[in-house]
Amino acid sequence: xxxxxxxxxxxxxxxxxxxxxxxxxxxxxxxxxxxxxxxxxxxxxxxxxxxxxxxxxxxxxxxxxxxxxxxxxxxxxxxxxxxxxxxxxxxxxxxxxxxxxxxxxxxxxxxxxxxxxxxxxxxxxxxxxxxxxxxxxxxxxxxxxxxxxxxxxxxxxxxxxxxxxxxxxxxxxxxxxxxxxxxxxxxxxxxxxxxxxxxxxxxxxxxxxxxxxxxxxxxxxxxxxxxxxxxxxxxxxxxxxxxxxxxxxxxxxxxxxxxxxxxxxxxxxxxxxxxxxxxxxxxxxxxxxxxxxxxxxxxxxxxxxxxxxxxxxxxxxxxxxxxxxxxxxxxxxxxxxxxxxxxxxxxxxxxxxxxxxxxxxxxxxxxxxxxxxxxxxxxxxxxxxxxxxxxxxxxxxxxxxxxxxxxxxxxxxxxxxxxxxxxxxxxxxxxxxxxxxxxxxxxxxxxxxxxxxxxxxxxxxxxxxxxxxxxxxxxxxxxxxxxxxxxxxxxxxxxxxxxxxxxxxxxxxxxxxxxxxxxxxxxxxxxxxxxxxxxx
Ligand code: GLC
Numbered sequence: 176x177x178x179x180x181x182x183x184x185x186x187x188x189x190x191x192x193x194x195x196x197x198x199x200x201x202x203x204x205x206x207x208x209x210x211x212x213x214x215x216x217x218x219x220x221x222x223x224x225x226x227x228x229x230x231x232x233x234x235x236x237x238x239x240x241x242x243x244x245x246x247x248x249x250x251x252x253x254x255x256x257x258x259x260x261x262x263x264x265x266x267x268x269x270x271x272x273x274x275x276x277x278x279x280x281x282x283x284x285x286x287x288x289x290x291x292x293x294x295x296x297x298x299x300x301x302x303x304x305x306x307x308x309x310x311x312x313x314x315x316x317x318x319x320x321x322x323x324x325x326x327x328x329x330x331x332x333x334x335x336x337x338x339x340x341x342x343x344x345x346x347x348x349x350x351x352x353x354x355x356x357x358x359x360x361x362x363x364x365x366x367x368x369x370x371x372x373x374x375x376x377x378x379x380x381x382x383x384x385x386x387x388x389x390x391x392x393x394x395x396x397x398x399x400x401x402x403x404x405x406x407x408x409x410x411x412x413x414x415x416x417x418x419x420x421x422x423x424x425x426x427x428x429x430x431x432x433x434x435x436x437x438x439x440x441x442x443x444x445x446x447x448x449x450x451x452x453x454x455x456x457x458x459x460x461x462x463x464x465x466x467x468x469x470x471x472x473x474x475x476x477x478x479x480x481x482x483x484x485x486x487x488x489x490x491x492x493x494x495x496x497x498x499x500x501x502x503x504x505x506x507x508x509x510x511x512x513x514x515x516x517x518x519x520x521x522x523x524x525x526x527x528x529x530x531x532x533x534x535x536x537x538x539x540x541x542x543x544x545x546x547x548x549x550x551x552x553x554x555x556x557x558x559x560x561x562x563x564x565x566x567x568x569x570x571x572x573x574x575x576x577x578x579x580x581x582x583x584x585x586x587x588x589x590x591x592x593x594x595x596x597x598x599x600x601x602x603x604x605x606x607x608x609x610x611x612x613x614x615x616x617x618x619x620x621x622x623x624x625x626x627x628x629x630x631x632x633x634x635x636x637x638x639x640x641x642x643x644x645x646x647x648x649x650x651x652x653x654x655x656x657x658x659x660x661x662x663x664x665x666x667x668x669x670x671x672x673x674x675x676x677x678x679x680x681x682x683x684x685x686x687x688x689x690x691x692x693x694x695x696x697x698x699x700x701x702x703x704x705x706x707x708x709x710x711x
Contacts, residue, residue, distance in 0.1 A: 391418065442466045625683065657707065
């Protein structure tokens, strides 16, 4: 018994948590300018508490020219007036904490805005005190850029500065110059930023493009990518060997982690878009790196039972002993799950996300079954889409306003929102789904509630053999064992419990209409997932 209590108390809050991503421009507009804000988030905390989530991660809210909608920060230690003020953030923190909800901010250390005073100063002269805070290089003989590195948003990653006759490096837009993390002053300044927010009571950070912080010391050219094809964004023409995932980045991350460790119970999520084996190195040696290197496997794996099953096994097998898993189903950079998997499978996807081992991230609106909204060219806003027109890279469709009610503008705003609303918002919204016992929202809420049982929160996971359209696994804890069986196909399937399982009780079906005893063989209906408490 004592041993069990010890094990339980060693588990951190974020291991049991369900994290909810808020894209602040699109969550709730409190001041009638068509763009969401902090007061809007605060006014909906009761909803989030009702939903049962433990923490919110808010995409950037800092002063910014919004060239990349806040991922171009012009001041790390303030709030953009579009979103409110520091006082609004303090109120949000206090109100969230009062409801037991933790708050994570988005930390964007790889690059600043070109309007950040550091960059303005850096660019002002080669002798400026901040010159070396960014990545400046001479041209190659003949005047071409120093390396062949490409911008993630299309085009070269180097921009020529006429005034000082050098190129500066930007992994994204020219308006997002990369900081030079080899410079100790940069490290000290950005670590100070973390302390500023931690002192204010922020519970942690999602760190933007953390795997790209350090670039090759020798500025070598990237090799061509033999796997490049037309579906990939143009920068994938080259393998990002020398401008990302450099070994020295881990020491920088240890420094950031050490700052978080000065405070109790804080957490660092890292955006790391790398193959699984490389991703694992970001836990750091013995777990001294990122607490949760974000796992994008469900985002990138086609919605196919064999592929999903393989992804789960591969991820679980690759985890180091000290690595706590996590799963992301949608985010602001990728089409929504309901669009990728289809409406019928979105429920199965919800059950998958919320019953896998590890911390799940729910993207705002997924709990309603929100889909990507087609955005006509004249309303397109995302720079990625605008720079590569007509190629489907735009991220606006997954960033449309939250659908709160049947009211005008879905209760998001009193005025026309910055991005169009789903034409079906009148049937897919919080108000309607809250009152509908069978809704997607009700399914999410119930799954989040069930996840609190120790077996689902922190128990073990054992994958069962994949069988046709059915993916299944067992979660075991000291309290109970659950079988999760997911039918990813459109026909009914017979499932046989593994040997040693003597039947059980259906705790929840994704159709929310089934609670019965099942014997060792049972039917899984088309597009149905079941969570069954089994007796061994
Ligand atoms: C990350 C963000 C993305 C942003 C980019 C540049 O990938 O998730 O939205 O555009 O970094 O900061």
